[in-house]
Amino acid sequence: MKVTLKVWRQxxxxxxxxxxxxxxxxxxxNMSFLEMLDVVNEQLANRGEEPIAFDHDCRExxxxxxxxxxxxxxxxxxxxxxxxxxxxxTFNDGDEIVIEPFRAKAFPLIKDLVVDRKAxxxxxxAGGYITVRTGAAPDANSVPVPKQTADFAMDAAQCIGCGxxxxxxxxxxxxxxxxxxxxxxxLMPQGQPERYRRAKGMVDQMDxxxxxxxxxxxxxxxxxxKEISLDFIARMNRDYGVALLKGDxxxxxxGGAG
Amino acid sequence: MNIVDRIWKSSxxxxxxxxxxxxxxxxxxxxxxxxxxxxxxxxELINGYAYFLxxxxxxxxxxxxxxxACVGLHIVSAITLAQLNSAAxxxxxxxxxxxxxxxxxxxxxxxxxxxxxxxxxxxxxxxAALPAVNGVGDFTKLxxxxxxxxxxxxxxxxxxxxxxxxxxxxxxxxxxxxxMHLGHGLSSMFQSLGFRDHVWWPRIRLFxxxxxxxxxxxxxxxxxxxxxxxxxxxxxxxxxxxLKAATKKPAPAFVTVPGKEAK
Numbered sequence: 001m002k003v004t005l006k007v008w009r010q011x012x013x014x015x016x017x018x019x020x021x022x023x024x025x026x027x028x029x030n031m032s033f034l035e036m037l038d039v040v041n042e043q044l045a046n047r048g049e050e051p052i053a054f055d056h057d058c059r060e061x062x063x064x065x066x067x068x069x070x071x072x073x074x075x076x077x078x079x080x081x082x083x084x085x086x087x088x089x090t091f092n093d094g095d096e097i098v099i100e101p102f103r104a105k106a107f108p109l110i111k112d113l114v115v116d117r118k119a120x121x122x123x124x125x126a127g128g129y130i131t132v133r134t135g136a137a138p139d140a141n142s143v144p145v146p147k148q149t150a151d152f153a154m155d156a157a158q159c160i161g162c163g164x165x166x167x168x169x170x171x172x173x174x175x176x177x178x179x180x181x182x183x184x185x186x187l188m189p190q191g192q193p194e195r196y197r198r199a200k201g202m203v204d205q206m207d208x209x210x211x212x213x214x215x216x217x218x219x220x221x222x223x224x225x226k227e228i229s230l231d232f233i234a235r236m237n238r239d240y241g242v243a244l245l246k247g248d249x250x251x252x253x254x255g256g257a258g
Numbered sequence: 259m260n261i262v263d264r265i266w267k268s269s270x271x272x273x274x275x276x277x278x279x280x281x282x283x284x285x286x287x288x289x290x291x292x293x294x295x296x297x298x299x300x301x302e303l304i305n306g307y308a309y310f311l312x313x314x315x316x317x318x319x320x321x322x323x324x325x326x327a328c329v330g331l332h333i334v335s336a337i338t339l340a341q342l343n344s345a346a347x348x349x350x351x352x353x354x355x356x357x358x359x360x361x362x363x364x365x366x367x368x369x370x371x372x373x374x375x376x377x378x379x380x381x382x383x384x385x386a387a388l389p390a391v392n393g394v395g396d397f398t399k400l401x402x403x404x405x406x407x408x409x410x411x412x413x414x415x416x417x418x419x420x421x422x423x424x425x426x427x428x429x430x431x432x433x434x435x436x437x438m439h440l441g442h443g444l445s446s447m448f449q450s451l452g453f454r455d456h457v458w459w460p461r462i463r464l465f466x467x468x469x470x471x472x473x474x475x476x477x478x479x480x481x482x483x484x485x486x487x488x489x490x491x492x493x494x495x496x497x498x499x500x501l502k503a504a505t506k507k508p509a510p511a512f513v514t515v516p517g518k519e520a521k
Contacts, residue, residue: 019352072353098353105346170356170364171343203270212346213269213339215363216446222358231455238452240270244261 001027001093005040007052008100009112017109019098022052029089033076034059034066036088053112061085061225064160067167068113069100074164074223082162082225102167106174106209117163119209120177124161126205127198128181130191143189156184158226165220165228171212176220178206179236180228186239196246199239269342270450272335277447279332284444284469286325287436291476294416298483301413301493305404308412333374340367362442369439376432383419393422400497414497416480417490426485433477440470 003024010017024040031039034056041051057065066083070076076086091097099113107115132138145153159180166174182199185191191198214233221230265271296304311318356364382388387397397419402411420426444466448454454462483489 069351069353069355072351072355073357100351100353103347103349103351105348168355168357170347170359172346173343203268207267207269210346211269212343213273214450215343215366216442216449217356217359217363219356219359229456230449231459234449234452234454236452237270237273237450240268241274241452244264244268244271247261247264 001029001088001091003027003036003088003091003094004096006096006098007113009050009052010109012111013109017112027088029087031088032059032084033068033070033086033088034084053110053114055114056084059084062160064162067102067115067117067162067164069102069167071098074102074167075162075225079222080225080227082160085225102163104163104166104172104211106172106211107163107166115163117161119211120161120163120174122209123174123178123202123205124181127194127201128185129194130185130188131193132190145189149187153184153187156180156187156228156232159184159224159228160226162225164223164225166211168219168223169212169214170217170219171215173214173220174206174209174211175214175233175236176224176228176230178202179232182236182239183232186235196239196243199236200243203236203240269339272339273450275331275335276339277450279328279335280443280447281451282328283325283332284440286321286328287473288469291473294480295476297413297416297480297489301402301411301490302404304413304416305402305409305411309404309407309409312410329374329377333370336367336370360442362438363446366439366442369435372435373432373439376428376435379428380432383425384415387415392419393425394418411497413490414494417484417494418497420481420484421487421491421494423485426481429481430478433474436477437470437474440473441466444470 005022005024006019007022008017009020022040022044024036025043027036027039034054037052037054044051055065055067057063059066061082061084064082066075068075068083070083070086075081075083077090078086101109101113102115102117104115106119107117109115157180159177161177161181163174163177165176166172169175182202185198186195216230216233218230221228265274293304293307296307362369379391382391384397389396395418397415398410400411400414400418401408402414403409420429445462448458448462448466480489
């Protein structure tokens, strides 16, 4: 099979970009989408042209590095699957496929289809952690966790931080990512000490990064390769509301023992 | 940083404001509908209700100012959030984005803007009773006697006002838009305020659908029934001629229909 690619090409952030059409050579239908791009890039390199820059790492659908908005949908046409797990047999011979980078102010473009998603790391630094003692691994099951709680936390922890939620949202909102990170720690007993500080810190950092707000359109949930539920956004709203009412903790004058 | 500041400066805080003011406005819509549906009763019923409201100026103006504050906050939050949202994606996609988003959720602000314009019209039409916008005449000249007192004839005003085809159409279009606005907004307010999980979400959706359909049917049946001359046509027939005569001559000369409004 052969397809025509309409790809966003942009040298760097300060140079304006444009769509460029690339014809693929003959493809194996069982190639992944990224392997198809590899083949196209090999052809471009052989011709002495600049290959298409795109993000990829594990190619197993678990690292969250691959991105791409394929025909208007982040991670391509399937539900619950990343770009690297999308295969060319999904498309028809002779199709024109439009490939764009994730577009958001908080994800500045680096080159072609590669965007800078460090904003997610900064949000994580603002509260995506728990306090544990160092030393030997704690005894298993020393802290009892109900099965249902563990399951919910695991549903949230599935988030691979790819940023598809931001790419799909009409507001370029990062709520689903932030909600998943706040919830997977906030649901567990180990995450309780920082629960409200975490919600406040991560949401405030999200706002600082320039992501939009939530209009509950459900686009994020629809494109999430890990099918994270909007329920977690409601949970984040709850925790953040409590954090807002509590306000910032003040040091007690005679304190220090705690 | 005080709490007002914390709420206002945060994207989630503004969503709480949207949800809370939206909830207050829906509660008002339900109460307002209950009041308006009295038009299906005898004229004395709604005239008596209107007189009761007017006789408690503190309560009336308190509610009016409260509602105005809610509408204002709802609009200002919506506009500032929309600015934040459009700034978050400086470069649009070439392809259709917003995969999986419902139509209503994509057009909440345009729908809300038209509904806000309708509220202005509705207040000018019936509350301020400006003759220029109703296509009939001066509603303030419509009076009737109730328990021996001369009171504004709200029943005649509603019937005469909504018998005008284009006015009726404006009301129906506004109700259609309100239905779509609430179809998304009513369930989303629970999401914004954090009242949602996998158990409650289907129930919230059902509640939102039932409420928005009930409001659509309730609010639409009034202009439709009046336009089809099912409600109050006989009652206003004579008042209509009196109103036309009254608008030409400075002295009001209303003909009251004997035996219908006075007890």
